[in-house]
Amino acid sequence: MASLEILxxxxxxxxxxxFLPPLLDGIERKIKAKIQTRYGPPTIFQTWYDILKLSSxxxxxxxxxxxxxxxxxxxxxxxxxxxxxxxxIIISLDIYSIALIIVLILSIHSLIAFIxxxxxxxxxxxxxxxxxxIDIINEMGFIASIPLYYLSxxxxxxxxxSLLLLILSTIFVFIVSYVASKRLPYDLHEAEPELxxxxxxxxxxxxxxxxxxxHLIDRYTITVLPVAxxxxxxxxxxxxxxxxxxxxxxxIGIYLLFGVIAPLLGRSRIDIAVKTLMFIYPIIxxxxxxVKAL
Amino acid sequence: xxxxxxxxxxxxxxxxxxxxSTSLVRDIVLKIRSFKDRVFGVEQKxxxxxxxxxxxxxxxxxxxxxxxxxIYLRTMMASDExxxxxxxxxxxxxxxxxxxTNIVLEASLPQEDPxxxxxxxxxxxxxxxxxxxxxxxxxxxxxxxxxxxxxxxDWPEKIYPLRxxxxxSDLIKFYRPKAIEYAKEIGAENIVTIPIGPYHPALHEPExxxxxxxxxxxxxxxxxxxxxxxxxxxLGEGMKYDQVPFLAERICGICGFVHSSSYCxxxxxxxxxxxxxRALFIRSIILEIERIHSHLLWVGVALHLLGYDTGFMxxxxxxxxxxxxxxxxxxxxxxxxxxIVGGVRRDIDSDKISKxxxxxxYVEKEFKQLVDISIxxxxxxxxxxxxxxLPLGEAIALSLVGPTARGSGLDRDVxxxxxxxxxxxxxxxxxxxxxxxxxxxxxxxxxEVFESINMLYxxxxxxxxxxxxxxxxxxxxxxxxxxxxxxxxxEVIHVILTGSYSPYRWRVRAPTxxxxxxIPIMLRNADLADAPLTIASIDPCFSCTDRAIVxxxxxxxxxxxxxxxxSLKGLKxxx
Numbered sequence: 023m024a025s026l027e028i029l030x031x032x033x034x035x036x037x038x039x040x041f042l043p044p045l046l047d048g049i050e051r052k053i054k055a056k057i058q059t060r061y062g063p064p065t066i067f068q069t070w071y072d073i074l075k076l077s078s079x080x081x082x083x084x085x086x087x088x089x090x091x092x093x094x095x096x097x098x099x100x101x102x103x104x105x106x107x108x109x110x111i112i113i114s115l116d117i118y119s120i121a122l123i124i125v126l127i128l129s130i131h132s133l134i135a136f137i138x139x140x141x142x143x144x145x146x147x148x149x150x151x152x153x154x155x156i157d158i159i160n161e162m163g164f165i166a167s168i169p170l171y172y173l174s175x176x177x178x179x180x181x182x183x184s185l186l187l188l189i190l191s192t193i194f195v196f197i198v199s200y201v202a203s204k205r206l207p208y209d210l211h212e213a214e215p216e217l218x219x220x221x222x223x224x225x226x227x228x229x230x231x232x233x234x235x236x237h238l239i240d241r242y243t244i245t246v247l248p249v250a251x252x253x254x255x256x257x258x259x260x261x262x263x264x265x266x267x268x269x270x271x272x273x274i275g276i277y278l279l280f281g282v283i284a285p286l287l288g289r290s291r292i293d294i295a296v297k298t299l300m301f302i303y304p305i306i307x308x309x310x311x312x313v314k315a316l
Numbered sequence: 317x318x319x320x321x322x323x324x325x326x327x328x329x330x331x332x333x334x335x336x337s338t339s340l341v342r343d344i345v346l347k348i349r350s351f352k353d354r355v356f357g358v359e360q361k362x363x364x365x366x367x368x369x370x371x372x373x374x375x376x377x378x379x380x381x382x383x384x385x386x387i388y389l390r391t392m393m394a395s396d397e398x399x400x401x402x403x404x405x406x407x408x409x410x411x412x413x414x415x416x417t418n419i420v421l422e423a424s425l426p427q428e429d430p431x432x433x434x435x436x437x438x439x440x441x442x443x444x445x446x447x448x449x450x451x452x453x454x455x456x457x458x459x460x461x462x463x464x465x466x467x468x469x470d471w472p473e474k475i476y477p478l479r480x481x482x483x484x485s486d487l488i489k490f491y492r493p494k495a496i497e498y499a500k501e502i503g504a505e506n507i508v509t510i511p512i513g514p515y516h517p518a519l520h521e522p523e524x525x526x527x528x529x530x531x532x533x534x535x536x537x538x539x540x541x542x543x544x545x546x547x548x549x550x551l552g553e554g555m556k557y558d559q560v561p562f563l564a565e566r567i568c569g570i571c572g573f574v575h576s577s578s579y580c581x582x583x584x585x586x587x588x589x590x591x592x593x594r595a596l597f598i599r600s601i602i603l604e605i606e607r608i609h610s611h612l613l614w615v616g617v618a619l620h621l622l623g624y625d626t627g628f629m630x631x632x633x634x635x636x637x638x639x640x641x642x643x644x645x646x647x648x649x650x651x652x653x654x655x656i657v658g659g660v661r662r663d664i665d666s667d668k669i670s671k672x673x674x675x676x677x678y679v680e681k682e683f684k685q686l687v688d689i690s691i692x693x694x695x696x697x698x699x700x701x702x703x704x705x706l707p708l709g710e711a712i713a714l715s716l717v718g719p720t721a722r723g724s725g726l727d728r729d730v731x732x733x734x735x736x737x738x739x740x741x742x743x744x745x746x747x748x749x750x751x752x753x754x755x756x757x758x759x760x761x762x763x764e765v766f767e768s769i770n771m772l773y774x775x776x777x778x779x780x781x782x783x784x785x786x787x788x789x790x791x792x793x794x795x796x797x798x799x800x801x802x803x804x805x806x807e808v809i810h811v812i813l814t815g816s817y818s819p820y821r822w823r824v825r826a827p828t829x830x831x832x833x834x835i836p837i838m839l840r841n842a843d844l845a846d847a848p849l850t851i852a853s854i855d856p857c858f859s860c861t862d863r864a865i866v867x868x869x870x871x872x873x874x875x876x877x878x879x880x881x882x883s884l885k886g887l888k889x890x891x
Contacts, residue, residue: 288622288693
């Protein structure tokens with residue numbers, strides 16, 4: 023019975039991971055439109071329709087881009103493994119699974135970056151090197167933030183110091199998640215007008231659809247990861263399926279909160295973005311360590 | 317036809333010397349007259365001092381003007397006057413802002429030898445004017461490199477479109493784009509050519525910038541423009557006086573009214589037409605409404621380029637109210653068509669004035685809120701401040717105009733310096749900032765929106781009673797007139813030489829023509845990411861004449877399709 027319940031939770035959770043990201047993007051687009059006093063897409067399923075429409079288009083691959091399809095499929099496969107592990111840590115959380123999830127997420131980012139460098143298009147090259155620059159800094163933050171966050175939860179008690187550590191690490195982990203989601207002001211790899219689409223300029227049809235889908239899954243998984251770690255570490259006494267639903271509900275809330283923040287900001291510039299992140303991350307880590315040492 | 321030699325003698329014999337009234341202009345004229353027999357006459361009328369000079373002394377005079385402060389090249393008109401006096405003539409229009417006076421240096425070139433020394437080494441702003449005069453009239457400028465600027469590379473040699481022996485139908489026979497040959501070359505059965513190749517990264521217009529970058533820094537930039545030449549000046553020479561304002565208004569899709577106003581003012585100036593005050597007020601009202609919606613459009617585009625699309629959407633939401641107001645007052649959201657020589661065609665009443673005041677209050681409140689929020693967005697502020705810097709010295713050297721000049725601390729505004737329409741009846745400030753960066757140019761425009769609203773309150777309050785146009789007027793040939801208007805992008809200047817039924821020569825100079833050479837300077841050492849905003853910071857306005865050309869190789873035919881029809885009907889428009 024327990025095995026069946028676990029199996030059901032895994033299946034339902036994975037279905038949610040597969041189905042939700044484009045749907046959430048549709049809702050985010052509607053929210054953005056509302057903030058900007060426009061109608062936006064006709065339905066919240068619009069991103070799904072976009073992906074399906076792109077998938078039905080003719081496959082066009084630029085000459086230097088032949089391997090991109092295989093690499094994208096590989097990235098997609100790793101995404102599926104990641105969402106399986108994310109579903110699994112709700113059932114059984116261990117530090118190795120978390121480490122593996124981090125490695126898998128970073129692998130997806132690296133693969134996507136590598137695909138863009140295959141192009142000889144200067145817009146793509148400039149765009150992806152901007153993306154890589156942000157990724158390198160943010161992924162260091164990613165690697166640092168998750169253990170701090172995990173430690174803060176594991177050592178949580180009712181003292182002010184403990185709460186302060188949790189607040190600091192939670193802020194840290196969600197800043198990292200936000201930057202990794204490549205929303206404004208950090209969508210430098212593709213959205214700058216002088217780059218005309220930047221790193222994704224050579225993507226079209228099914229390739230663009232696959233890229234878009236992987237990107238949206240990635241966006242959702244990096245939002246879910248801290249929530250899943252948090253709820254699993256606390257050790258709620260609720261049934262597992264309730265925990266699983268809670269994880270998704272909270273993650274959806276944070277995802278949409280990110281969607282509200284993005285339209286309120288402008289786009290950064292690579293040097294400003296680097297300076298900002300290089301300023302914020304060490305400060306948070308230092309303050310956390312100082313509070314911990316006190 | 318009169319021979320050029322006798323024409324030159326006639327000019328010498330008909331010397332007329334007048335002494336201008338204002339001090340700096342008087343000094344300039346006295347200095348120019350020191351060239352004695354090389355100066356043939358000085359005339360003054362309505363803020364224009366015309367000085368006829370020998371072509372040999374032009375560089376010396378321009379050199380002398382270059383040493384004086386507050387004088388800049390506003391435009392240059394080359395004209396084929398072989399039918400009149402057997403010469404080509406160049407009119408260099410220099411503005412003396414503080415004394416509200418234009419000094420026009422007129423140099424005649426005999427038709428057998430239409431050449432003159434270049435002055436580009438003395439005044440950099442004249443560069444494109446000389447190249448254009450060479451392209452369009454075959455004027456030779458000595459001691460400089462001459463290359464095609466306005467005409468396409470494959471335009472036939474020795475065919476100069478603005479020479480009087482060619483009319484429009486001749487020119488069409490002489491030149492057709494080699495679309496069929498190209499289609500055959502690439503083996504296309506039925507191709508569609510849409511000139512989006514050379515495109516603006518921000519404003520989607522036919523122009524091209526080549527940026528040379530090292531890492532993320534722009535080392536240098538090259539501009540390639542004049543992709544589309546509409547031949548508007550030539551077209552105007554074949555139209556009646558009152559038809560031209562409708563053509564002039566189509567020069568620009570955003571601020572067309574400045575062109576029809578400028579043209580009408582030039583004709584009115586040349587023929588001494590006394591325009592009723594009510595018409596002058598209506599012109600000023602519409603011009604300021606046009607400035608507000610143009611600046612709101614620009615602010616929106618600038619915010620979009622900075623990734624702040626929320627600001628872009630709200631700016632255009634506010635702008636929409638202004639467009640509806642324009643429609644209320646003129647009958648059209650754009651391309652109003654109410655200007656005629658001697659006045660306007662459409663009156664405004666008290667009901668419209670009251671509605672206009674309501675809209676202005678709304679725009680003032682909403683725009684203030686938008687600016688406060690937008691400028692405080694960290695990324696917007698950081699990317700506007702200190703980027704795309706244009707030093708004051710460069711702005712002076714290139715005779716820049718409008719918010720581009722005022723953002724570099726060059727206090728120049730035609731509304732105050734050469735008052736026209738109803739601006740002399742109201743008080744207003746000219747916002748200037750000395751930083752010369754993208755933020756300064758933005759703040760100039762922001763301040764101008766509020767200043768325009770303030771001006772509109774005054775104008776709407778003071779509209780005098782009376783007629784809105786003169787009852788009649790008679791054309792008189794070969795009179796020179798200048799009309800200039802402070803457009804949202806800077807000064808527009810139209811120079812006209814009247815004919816019996818149509819303009820004999822009509823010269824249009826839009827602000828982008830004057831401001832574009834500044835862009836490579838702004839781009840040097842800028843970050844690549846700031847390039848689109850820096851380019852857009854002069855609010856460039858290129859010709860918006862994209863057309864699809866359908867080439868049918870079998871029939872050997874070419875059909876042009878307006879881009880909007882193409883967007884509506886898709887491929888059906890081509891079949």
